[in-house]
Amino acid sequence: MSTSPPDQRAARADDPLDRLPLRERKKLKTRRAIQHHALRLFERQGYDGTTVEQIAAAAEISPSTFFRYFPTKEDVVVSDEYDPVMAADLRRQPPELHPVEAIRRVLRDLLPEMLDGGDGDTVLTRMRLTATVPSVRSRTFEAMRSGTQAMLRDVIAERAGRAPDDLEADALAWAVVGVLMSAMYAWLDGRVGMEDMPELIDHNLAFLAAGCPI
Structure with missing residues (x-):
């Protein structure tokens, strides 16, 4: 493609x-x-x-x-510029919102823009390479830790009035990253289509915010 x-x-x-x-x-x-x-x-x-x-x-x-x-070379597959956009959008959310609900609101707007606005083919190609090339997959995990997870941790801590290295903010950021990775693997395993990803991520974030009632 x-x-x-x-x-x-x-x-x-x-x-x-x-x-x-x-x-x-x-x-x-x-x-x-x-x-x-x-x-x-x-x-x-x-x-x-x-x-x-x-x-x-x-x-x-x-x-x-x-x-x-x-x-x-792996970074040309892994890297994108959406973390700063997401961080800026999170900072604009009402301060009284729980962090996970704020993230849900941001991703409801951002994910369709990414997938339907012209970047969908690029996202799909990058995910396929992540699934099939071990060095890219390894670099993806490291990039999630140093990029998306670190961004979420800092913004969650900032919104809560806590220090950037707050352990609870760090744990919540990892939980959100886990939701994102779970959705990615559901697609890679063929359990959902790419068009289902925004709804799946939103559902799983709601599940996380509810305390994972299972």
Whole structure:
């Protein structure tokens, strides 16, 4: 399955990444171009059969420029820019909301934008590579820890008036990440379709907020 050209995705009026600051959007344009060419090559000739040099040549950049945007080849699959968008949207939620309910509200808007607004093919390709390439799968787990989980921990602690290293905020952030990973594996195992992911994630977050009554 092909990915949408980065210039078309960047121009979408409903692109949630347009909510990023201008400087970040400029860097995003280059990152998306590199990722677009990388995913196209991975689909055509396989992940292991594609080199950083080939990706750089396709994107008309040098290998050193590639590594300025992506520390490893795995990162070109794993990395996205939605964590800052999610963090900003979480900070705009009413302070009286429980953190999990605030996350539900944000993801109800953000996930359909990601999957239906033009990035769905890219998300699907990245998830397939995560499922089939061990080094990408390993890097995905590390990125979740240092990226999404850390972002959620910091915002949850901030909203609760706690220290950034608060252990309960950390535990709740890991629980939310577990919900996201559970949905991803349900798709990878063929138990749900990609179109079911937003509803499944929302259901599982509600289950978490209710204290997991099972």
